[in-house]
Amino acid sequence: MDNTALLTDHYEVTMVRAALRHPIAHRKCVFEVFARRLPDGRRYGVVAGTGRVIDELARFRFGDEEIAVLERFCDAETIAWLRDYRFSGDIDGYREGELYFPGSPILTVRASFAEGVLLETLILSILNHDSAIASAAARMVSAAGNRPIIEMGSRRTHERAAVSSSRAAYIAGVAATSNLEAARTYGVPSAGTAAHAFTLGFTGPDGPDERAAFAAQIEALGVGTTMLVDTYDITAGVRNAIDVAGPELGAVRIDSGDLGVLARQVRDQLDSLGATGTKIVVSGDLDEYAIASLRAEPVDIYGVGTSLVTGSGAPTAGMVYKLVEVDGTPVAKRASHKESRGGAKTAVRAARPSGTIVEEIIHRTGDALPDTHGLVTRDLQIPLVRSGEPADDLPNLSDARDHLGRGLVSLPWEGLGLSHGDPAVPTRYVLS
C-alpha cells in the first residue's frame, strides 16, 4: 500500500502512451499548481501537503504489481518506459505554512512532458486535501486566540485522510490531535479526554454509576485527566468529578448543549468547589464561528472535529495543475471560464516596512522584479526537489507552523476576519 504510482488517473497514463512516440514526450515542460480562486468568501489560503508530496515521490514507482494493472491498456513501449520511471526533474514551490491567494504559483514542476504529466493527480490530491484542512484550521486557530485547540475529527473523515488532516491542522497551529497514527508518523502531540461509553459502561443492575467511572479514570490516569461531565446531568457530573478527583482535577469536558451557558455555569460551580485551576474543555460541532462566539466565555480548550477535517465548508482547495511552458514557449488553454496564464512564473510578496503585506506580485520567471514602490519583497518559492531528489535544508513541520504564525500577523487586519470578503491582498500580474 505504500506504493503511490497508481494514485493516478487512467488518462495520465494514456497521455504518456500517446506522447511517447513523439518528441513532445521528452520536451522540457513547466507545470504549475495554483488555485483560480479561494473558497467562497475566504481571505487567504494556507499551503500544506508539500512535504508529503516530496515523500510520496520516492514511492512513485511502477513495479510488477502496478505494471500488471497497466498492461490492460498499455503497449510494451509504454510499459517499458513506466518500469524505468523515476522523476528526475526539479520542483520549486511555496513552503508549507505559506499563505496563498488566487493565482499564487504554489508548485512549479520542471520536467519532460511525460515525467511531469504523470504526477498531476498525486500532487493535486495531496495539496488540495491538506491545504483545504490547513486553511480551515488556521481560521479556527485565529478565532480561538490564545486558547489551544485539540483536533479530534478523525472519525468524520476517511481513515487515512484523518492522519493527513492532523498534520495539516498542526501546521495551522492546532495544539494536539486525537489521532495516534499522526503522532507516530509526524510527531504531532496526541491528546485525549474521556468517552461517554466509558461512563455508560459502569452501568450495573442498580443503574448508572458515574462516580465509579470517574474513580476508575482517576486511578488509571491521575488527577490531571479530563473528565467528561455531560453523560447524565452536568451539575451532578461536575460535583461527582470534584468529589472523586479533588480540586486538583485537570479539566472537565462539555460535549453537548449550549456551550456558552454551560461553560459559565460549570466555571462558577468549579470555583465554588475550590477547583479554580480545573480547566474547561468544550466540544460538539464547533467551527470557527462557534469558536469565536465563545470568546467571552470561560472556555480553556476547544475540541474540534467535523468542521476541521471537512475544511469547514470547503473540503477541497480547488487547485489545478497546468502545463504552462513547452521548450520555453508559454502555453495556455483558451476556453471560456477556465483561462490560465502561460509561462513559468515567479512570485514575491510585498510588505510595508511594518511587515504588513500589501500585494502579491507574479511576474515571468527570469524577468526583473517590477517596481514595488519602496515596499519590502520576499521570494515565495523555494527549491523542493532537485534532479528528482529532495532539496537540501527542507523546512520541517515545526518550521511550517512557525512560518504560518508569522504569515498571519503580516495580514492586513481585515484579512483575519471571519466574515466573507475578498482576498486579504490583491495579486498583481506583471507578465510581459
Add this chain to the structure above:
Amino acid sequence: MDNTALLTDHYEVTMVRAALRHPIAHRKCVFEVFARRLPDGRRYGVVAGTGRVIDELARFRFGDEEIAVLERFCDAETIAWLRDYRFSGDIDGYREGELYFPGSPILTVRASFAEGVLLETLILSILNHDSAIASAAARMVSAAGNRPIIEMGSRRTHERAAVSSSRAAYIAGVAATSNLEAARTYGVPSAGTAAHAFTLGFTGPDGPDERAAFAAQIEALGVGTTMLVDTYDITAGVRNAIDVAGPELGAVRIDSGDLGVLARQVRDQLDSLGATGTKIVVSGDLDEYAIASLRAEPVDIYGVGTSLVTGSGAPTAGMVYKLVEVDGTPVAKRASHKESRGGAKTAVRAARPSGTIVEEIIHRTGDALPDTHGLVTRDLQIPLVRSGEPADDLPNLSDARDHLGRGLVSLPWEGLGLSHGDPAVPTRYVLS
C-alpha cells in the same frame, strides 16, 4: 502503512487503560452505529464501507512499532493487553448498498467493552466517508438516468480517500473511475479521456498544433478514443477531431463553458460531419443538479469530479458509534440534543406488495416484530463478523451495486427527488 491499529483516537486507548482494572473491561457490550439525521434535505442515505471495515479489522494489530507509540502514555498491563488484541466479537449490519434513514442501526458490534471501544474511530472513519460518497453518488446516478457517469474526482480529495471514493461511487452505480488504484484494489473499471496538457504539449515554435495532438492520440489509442475538443476553439476542435479520426471517432469531451448549449452545437456539428455515432462526454463542476439540468441535452456520458468525492455538500455521513447495552442492560446518554436510544435494536423495512417501501421499523432485538398491517418486511441486518472472523457468504461489490439498484426503485417516487425534503420513509421505533 497497512497496519490500522493507530487509526484510533488517543482516548480509546486511555479508556481501555482505565477500564482494564475493572470488570467493565470484560463485560458483554453492544455498540451501535447510526446517523441521527440525514444531511440537510436528503431523502435517503446509502451504506458503504462495511466491506472495508471487515478488511481493516484483520490489520488492526498492535505490533512493536505501534506499541512504541502507546508506551508514552500506557502502563505495562495495558500494553500487554493491546499486544494480544484480536477482535473476537460479532458484528451485524446493513449490507453495502442498503438504503438507510435517521436512526437506522447500520452496524451492531457485540464484544467486551475494551474490545469494542477500541474500534470506534476506525469503523466511523470508514463508514462516514464511504457512505457520504455513495449517498451523493447515488443521487447523481439517479439524475443521470441511463447515461453513464465516469468518476474522475481523485485530484480533489486525499489520495487514499480517492481510492475509497471510487469504490463507494461504484456501489452507487457509477460506471467507471479514473483512479487506477481503485481498478487494482477493487476491480472498478477504469476509464480516461484526454488532457488539455496533451494538446498544449504539441505547441511548437509556430504555435499550437491541435491536429498533431489528435493524430498522435489516434495513433496510440485508436479511433475509439475520446478527444478533448475545448483547449482552443470548440468548433475548430470538433472539426480537427473528425478530420483526423474520421466519423468513427468514439467520443469528444467538453470540459468548460455552458455545457448544455455546447453539447447541442457539438451534436449538430458532429452529425453534419457524419459522425452520428460519436458520443459527447461533458465534465466541469457537475453535481446532481447540473446533471439533471442537462437531461434534455444530447449528452452521452458525464464526467464527475469534485462534487462526488466531497459528498456534494455533505462530506461526512455524521454517523456515531454508541454503547447501547451492557450485560443486557440498555444504556444511553441523557444530555440535551444528543440523546440516543439504549438497547440493541433490530431493523426491518416494510413494503407494499408492489415493492414500494412504507416505513422502517426499529424494535428491541429479541422482541417480536410489531404488527405491520399486512406489509411485507425484510430484515436489514446480516451477519458480517463472527467470533472476529468475516462471516460466510459476504456480499461483494457487485452485489452491493445490484442491491442499491433494487433499493432505489423501492423508494416512494418523491424519494428520488433532488429537492430538499424529509426522509423518503419514516422510521417507527417500537421499543418496549
